Amino acid sequence: MHLPKLASIGIRAPRLTGGNLRTPNLRTLGPGSVSSLLKIALDVAYILLALITGVLLLLWVASVFIPLDNLNVTVTDGDNGRQIPLTRPLLLFGVGAMTAYFGGFLMILRGLRKIFRTLTLGDPFQPDNVRRLRQIGLILAVVTGGVWVAQGLVAARLAPGVMEPQGVSDLLTPVFSILVVFVLAEVFREGARLRRESELTI
Amino acid sequence: MAIRVQLDRILAERRMSLTELADRVGVTVANLSILKTGKARAVRFSTLDALCRELDCQPGDLLAHEPGPGDAFDTAED
Numbered sequence: 001m002h003l004p005k006l007a008s009i010g011i012r013a014p015r016l017t018g019g020n021l022r023t024p025n026l027r028t029l030g031p032g033s034v035s036s037l038l039k040i041a042l043d044v045a046y047i048l049l050a051l052i053t054g055v056l057l058l059l060w061v062a063s064v065f066i067p068l069d070n071l072n073v074t075v076t077d078g079d080n081g082r083q084i085p086l087t088r089p090l091l092l093f094g095v096g097a098m099t100a101y102f103g104g105f106l107m108i109l110r111g112l113r114k115i116f117r118t119l120t121l122g123d124p125f126q127p128d129n130v131r132r133l134r135q136i137g138l139i140l141a142v143v144t145g146g147v148w149v150a151q152g153l154v155a156a157r158l159a160p161g162v163m164e165p166q167g168v169s170d171l172l173t174p175v176f177s178i179l180v181v182f183v184l185a186e187v188f189r190e191g192a193r194l195r196r197e198s199e200l201t202i
Numbered sequence: 203m204a205i206r207v208q209l210d211r212i213l214a215e216r217r218m219s220l221t222e223l224a225d226r227v228g229v230t231v232a233n234l235s236i237l238k239t240g241k242a243r244a245v246r247f248s249t250l251d252a253l254c255r256e257l258d259c260q261p262g263d264l265l266a267h268e269p270g271p272g273d274a275f276d277t278a279e280d
Binding site: 197200201202 | 234242243244245246249
């Protein structure tokens with residue numbers, strides 16, 4: 001079946017030439033690009049986390065020595081609260097857990113910045129990046145597991161009935177994130193192999 | 203890898219150094235060295251063409267197939 005030509009039925013189609021097509025105004029390289037914005041975000045987050053982790057670490061060390069006479073702490077989930085006496089083990093556990101939490105993300109950001117540096121140098125598919133991605137996945141798993149266990153402990157021992165422990169469904173998103181990171185690590189491993197093959201292609 | 207690159211022999215016959223050949227072919231000395239020592243994984247036709255042109259030889263003069271006992275089970279990874 002032959003379709004009639006547009007011109008013969010009085011329809012003039014627009015000419016889609018290069019001058020008529022506009023690409024989105026978003027560069028991927030150079031100043032103002034996605035990569036440079038990402039780099040700024042990584043650097044800012046890293047500095048902030050480093051400061052927070054440093055302060056928490058100092059607090060944790062200070063927690064060993066500061067007097068805790070008649071101090072209470074309120075454990076709350078936003079609606080209900082319960083006051084419990086602040087003991088040294090509790091203080092060390094709380095500050096230590098927060099230090100570990102922020103420290104874990106600091107290590108993740110450190111790995112991401114190193115991966116990003118290889119990207120800006122034009123050589124991201126290195127065996128080192130495979131190792132870094134696996135480390136990031138592992139740290140994510142440990143932090144996720146640690147938060148789950150810590151919240152469970154607080155809910156069970158310190159504030160039963162006030163704070164609910166995290167359910168298994170709360171682990172869904174973090175577990176998927178961890179899987180994504182490990183899959184990416186395998187992709188980078190294959191990329192590193194292909195890069196090596198390419199290097200050895202004369 | 204069962205493919206042997208016989209660059210040494212041809213360079214000696216032509217009385218040419220690896221550096222000179224690298225300059226003529228447009229490949230780095232390091233890469234030619236990788237080729238000569240049998241560590242290369244692949245050769246582009248363009249490189250083979252340039253080598254044959256500069257050494258005035260055929261691809262068969264440069265490359266030889268010498269299967270060994272374990273070559274059938276070689277994998278792509280190092």
